[in-house]
Amino acid sequence: MNPKVLVVQKIETFITPNKPFRILELGVGSTTPFEYLVKKYPLVEYVGVEPIGFGPKDSLKDFRKLANVKFFNQFGEERLRAYTAGYFDVCASFSVLEHVKNLEAFLKNSIDYVKTNGRIVHFYDRGHSMRPSSFRERLHVFFGNYLPFLLPAKKFVRHLDEKKVDNLIRKYGTEIEEITYHNMPDHKQFIKNLDRNDSLSKKLAADLSSWEFLVSKYVRAMPDDIRERFFLSVCFWAKKKIT
Numbered sequence: 001m002n003p004k005v006l007v008v009q010k011i012e013t014f015i016t017p018n019k020p021f022r023i024l025e026l027g028v029g030s031t032t033p034f035e036y037l038v039k040k041y042p043l044v045e046y047v048g049v050e051p052i053g054f055g056p057k058d059s060l061k062d063f064r065k066l067a068n069v070k071f072f073n074q075f076g077e078e079r080l081r082a083y084t085a086g087y088f089d090v091c092a093s094f095s096v097l098e099h100v101k102n103l104e105a106f107l108k109n110s111i112d113y114v115k116t117n118g119r120i121v122h123f124y125d126r127g128h129s130m131r132p133s134s135f136r137e138r139l140h141v142f143f144g145n146y147l148p149f150l151l152p153a154k155k156f157v158r159h160l161d162e163k164k165v166d167n168l169i170r171k172y173g174t175e176i177e178e179i180t181y182h183n184m185p186d187h188k189q190f191i192k193n194l195d196r197n198d199s200l201s202k203k204l205a206a207d208l209s210s211w212e213f214l215v216s217k218y219v220r221a222m223p224d225d226i227r228e229r230f231f232l233s234v235c236f237w238a239k240k241k242i243t
């Protein structure tokens with residue numbers, strides 16, 4: 001199972017049925033793991049932000065027409081004029097932080113838009129830096145890390161240090177509740193190769209992703225370099241404190 005789906009399933013536990021729940025997702029791309037949740041709860045209001053656009057396939061075309069869904073074509077670090085600070089219950093991003101050039105402004109915005117006791121959930125990847133698939137990708141990460149001014153915002157990528165994200169999130173009045181680790185490279189490959197046409201293999205694949213969630217508190221205690229090697233994705237779970 002895609003760990004992003006598990007993350008959204010956990011966010012679902014924050015919803016009280018028959019009560020409004022407002023979600024802001026930054027950097028939606030061409031697909032969102034929130035789709036099932038938005039369709040399941042009519043009182044969920046979903047706002048998606050995406051700077052690049054939807055591409056020729058536009059797999060979110062029908063989703064965007066739903067009454068409780070709105071999209072904005074802009075960067076996550078820009079203000080959303082239609083909404084006031086503290087409007088949302090949750091702000092989340094998936095595989096976006098490592099592409100954000102102005103990380104501090106992006107994270108600050110994600111916290112500002114959430115109400116007190118609301119959640120900020122950022123899932124990001126370090127596969128680009130730990131397992132680059134081409135020389136070009138390796139080069140991009142090198143520029144992102146050491147010569148960021150050479151990369152335009154829409155092509156930006158870097159290796160993101162957990163401590164940097166941790167410090168920036170705490171700086172703007174949040175408490176980090178949990179950090180979870182996902183996408184162990186061998187698990188990813190194994191799940192890809194597992195025949196998932198029968199219910200047992202589907203369950204085994206889902207169990208493997210759930211296991212990563214469960215083992216996270218032990219992973220956090222490991223030395224940084226070992227943790228980075230074992231898990232290519234990290235998810236920060238923070239709660240906005242009373243300001």
Ligand SMILES: C[S@@+](CC[C@H](N)C(=O)[O-])C[C@H]1O[C@@H](n2cnc3c(N)ncnc32)[C@H](O)[C@@H]1O
Pocket residue numbers: 004026027028029030031049050051052053074075076077093094095096099100101106153154
């Ligand atoms: C790797 S894609 C991930 C897309 C999707 N969230 C997913 O999980 O498949 C990264 C996305 O982040 C968007 N992005 C990059 N920089 C951004 C920024 N500063 N603010 C908001 N989105 C950004 C890109 O346009 C792209 O759609």
